[in-house]
Amino acid sequence: MRFRTLTAAVALLALAAGCGSSGGEKTTSSEGKQLDKVTLTLNWYPYGEHAPFYYGKAQKIYEKHGIDLTINAGQGSQKTIQATAAGQNDFGWADTPALLAGVGTGMKVKSVGVFLQTTPSAVQFFSDKNIKSPADLKGKTIASTAGDALSKTFPAFLKVNGLQASDVKLQNLDAAGKMAAVLSSQTDALLGFATDQGPTIQEKGKKPVSYLKFADFGLNFYSNGLLTSVKNLSEKKDLVTRMVAATSEAWTAAGANESGAVDAMKGASEQLPSPTVLKEQFSATLKLLHTPATEGKAPGVNDEGDWRKTIQVFADAGVIDKAQEPSAYWDVSFAPKG
Structure with a gap:
């Protein structure tokens, strides 16, 4: 695609x-x-x-x-x-x-x-999800937007960290829907820019947000x-x-x-x-x-x-x-x- x-x-x-x-x-x-x-x-x-x-x-x-x-x-x-x-x-x-x-x-x-x-590309989640490394994403549901660069490169991020695309479940939503899904706990995390959604989610959710930044885990661009x-x-x-x-x-x-x-x-x-x-x-x-x-x-x-x-x-x-x-x-x- x-x-x-x-x-x-x-x-x-x-x-x-x-x-x-x-x-x-x-x-x-x-x-x-x-x-x-x-x-x-x-x-x-x-x-x-x-x-x-x-x-x-x-x-x-x-x-x-x-x-x-x-x-x-x-x-x-x-x-x-x-x-x-x-x-x-x-x-x-x-x-x-x-x-x-x-x-x-x-x-x-x-x-x-x-x-x-x-790249500011990152997996973003509330810190209480206790996700510390890419390995902790196994079995998690992650909000993404179909066809965007993040959804395209996420499989590469998983691969360089020893995971397969089938190890996680992606839920396709628009930009606003991704944040709403994390705030309502419908998904465990979202794919986005660490410089964009994260601070907003932290303010609205009134609790800390953490990140798995692509660039910190073997994939920069x-x-x-x-x-x-x-x-x-x-x-x-x-x-x-x-x-x-x-x-x-x-x-x-x-x-x-x-x-x-x-x-x-x-x-x-x-x-x-x-x-x-x-x-x-x-x-x-x-x-x-x-x-x-x-x-x-x-x-x-x-x-x-x-x-x-x-x-x-x-x-x-x-x-x-x-x-x-x-x-x-x-x-x-x-x-x-x-």
Whole structure:
């Protein structure tokens, strides 16, 4: 089975992308500087991981780079990638496995830098379940979403830890349903991002949540990053360069002021988590920015070897039919400096 939803009708793209691409429009800042209007569609509704974008806008980091940024909520990485490839928005923030699958189906889109280089993918559960290692998952019921990257890579996670897919039972639910199932004890755990659902479940359930993080148990791969259409890469090189530089700078600045970054998210969405959850989400996200190969480098600087490892993980998992060269998925020429 592949990411079948990646071939969904183009008619759905405008809905997924919010208000769409800026189409080269210009605005003028309060200081009289001419700015390019740019749209960024997230992978999901705003949560703590996205704080740097709001902080970068509030602190006029994007404006400094000549960008008037509009941030739109997403409806999943796959739809964000579809919309970006079709030119419905200028840039997307999406999960790398969905990008690999999209390129594999012919979508003209590429990464210009993965920022979350350690996957937040995890099995999440209340600590009183007494699950300490992957072996403790045997016989457990786990909420998942059919067809997403987590459900695709979970068998690989089980395999590297000496388990088989038949050792656990997966219950297919949507994003909200997964959390509800854990909160109501209908399932023992869920598959999700440790930087997303876990803090929310802990707050709502009023008891500690624990994790089996894929990266801690033998399976790491690239996660969320910035992407744009191949057309933009060739026709708007200067804009892409500025957007990548501004985003890297925004992540650096937000990491130096976590509370300020989270405060910048006020009013971002009606579905916005509480300030406490946002802080936990963002703090956990900051631990994912580098691998040993990129430690000490600017956020968004990638290593070709890490790309190759990620591509191979998803080729082995059946997410992509063919493992192509990293250049098929990623354009290194826009890497941030510093």
